[in-house]
Amino acid sequence: MTELEALMNRHIREMVPYSSARDEFSGHADVYLDANESWRGGNDGVNRYPDPLCRAVRRKLEEVLGLPYDMTAIGNGSDEVIDMLMRIFCVPGSDCVMVERPTYGEYGVLASLNNARVLDVPLLPTLQLDVEGMVSAIREQKPKMVFICSPNNPTGIVYSLEDIARIAEENKGITVVDEAYCDFAEGFRSACALIRENRRIVVMRTLSKAWGLAGARLGVLVADPEVIAVFNKAKAPYNVSRLGQEAALRALSDADAVREDIEGIRRGRKHLAAFLLLLPFVRWVIPSEANFILIGVDSPAGLCSYLASKGIVIRNRSSEPLLEGGVRITIGSAEENRKLEEALVGYVET
Numbered sequence: 001m002t003e004l005e006a007l008m009n010r011h012i013r014e015m016v017p018y019s020s021a022r023d024e025f026s027g028h029a030d031v032y033l034d035a036n037e038s039w040r041g042g043n044d045g046v047n048r049y050p051d052p053l054c055r056a057v058r059r060k061l062e063e064v065l066g067l068p069y070d071m072t073a074i075g076n077g078s079d080e081v082i083d084m085l086m087r088i089f090c091v092p093g094s095d096c097v098m099v100e101r102p103t104y105g106e107y108g109v110l111a112s113l114n115n116a117r118v119l120d121v122p123l124l125p126t127l128q129l130d131v132e133g134m135v136s137a138i139r140e141q142k143p144k145m146v147f148i149c150s151p152n153n154p155t156g157i158v159y160s161l162e163d164i165a166r167i168a169e170e171n172k173g174i175t176v177v178d179e180a181y182c183d184f185a186e187g188f189r190s191a192c193a194l195i196r197e198n199r200r201i202v203v204m205r206t207l208s209k210a211w212g213l214a215g216a217r218l219g220v221l222v223a224d225p226e227v228i229a230v231f232n233k234a235k236a237p238y239n240v241s242r243l244g245q246e247a248a249l250r251a252l253s254d255a256d257a258v259r260e261d262i263e264g265i266r267r268g269r270k271h272l273a274a275f276l277l278l279l280p281f282v283r284w285v286i287p288s289e290a291n292f293i294l295i296g297v298d299s300p301a302g303l304c305s306y307l308a309s310k311g312i313v314i315r316n317r318s319s320e321p322l323l324e325g326g327v328r329i330t331i332g333s334a335e336e337n338r339k340l341e342e343a344l345v346g347y348v349e350t
């Protein structure tokens with residue numbers, strides 16, 4: 001048994017997958033009478049089942065983002081990727097999952113859903129990873145999975161690849177590196193480069209943020225082919241809709257436009273950060289590598305409700321540890337950012 005197989009739940013490793021009509025015939029035919037679909041077309045082809053393996057999307061991901069085809073799988077958003085990884089690796093009722101705090105809440109929620117204990121390790125006051133704290137927690141608690149989000153949500157901070165490699169080396173379970181916001185980071189070094197050396201590392205990407213497809217639901221798993229094979233075997237056969245796959249192909253074919261938007265968001269981020277620092281009620285601004293900024297203010301709830309009254313919604317994160325007074329603001333279009341700045345000036349004056 002390989003190291004990875006030994007980490008997987010036996011019932012999943014040994015299960016016989018559903019074999020769909022699309023799995024059993026992959027050539028081209030004139031007449032498809034194998035999947036009990038409707039013959040009636042005319043609605044973007046959705047009378048036909050989608051490709052279970054998202055092959056065209058994965059070829060495009062290789063071409064545009066350099067993610068090797070045999071190392072990717074597509075989930076119905078990162079949500080499904082996280083859930084499937086937990087189902088594959090965590091023994092319900094006994095394994096534990098380690099997450100830094102504050103971070104994306106979905107790891108903890110999906111751990112609860114899978115009856116895995118959640119072990120929080122606080123970030124340092126600088127909002128950097130507490131590498132030594134994580135290493136000793138790993139030695140003590142032996143988590144089956146460790147989640148690291150870089151750039152982190154809600155801080156926008158990128159962790160060093162050396163720190164991530166060190167934690168992943170120490171962790172004898174799976175280390176998941178969530179790179180949902182990596183497109184917005186300058187000079188980003190992806191943990192994908194670590195997988196060949198340490199096959200227990202898996203990386204998550206998503207088309208929900210920079211690629212503008214939050215409503216289409218495509219999360220990308222980048223991992224050793226052995227993990228990819230089990231993920232594809234265990235997931236729902238038609239987990240990503242035909243409309244979603246086509247939207248992904250269109251977005252990835254227009255990468256230049258997306259990269260231009262990313263440049264605009266970086267400019268907006270820089271401008272907004274400088275603007276926010278000048279406001280008297282803003283106590284701190286975290287330098288962000290994502291498409292949002294986390295700031296600390298005197299009265300987070302007051303600011304949120306004031307902005308809501310102006311038709312602008314931001315996210316109150318002040319109940320998270322280390323984030324007293326924290327609110328998270330997404331970088332919008334130039335026009336949206338201008339409206340936000342105008343409203344904030346009004347807040348000072350009231």
Ligand SMILES: *Cc1c(COP(=O)(O)O)cnc(C)c1O
Pocket residue numbers: 076077078079080104149153178180205206207208209214217218219
């Ligand atoms: C938004 C976000 C995602 C994306 O989730 P999807 O299910 O792919 O839309 C993943 N991870 C983090 C940390 C996020 O903030």
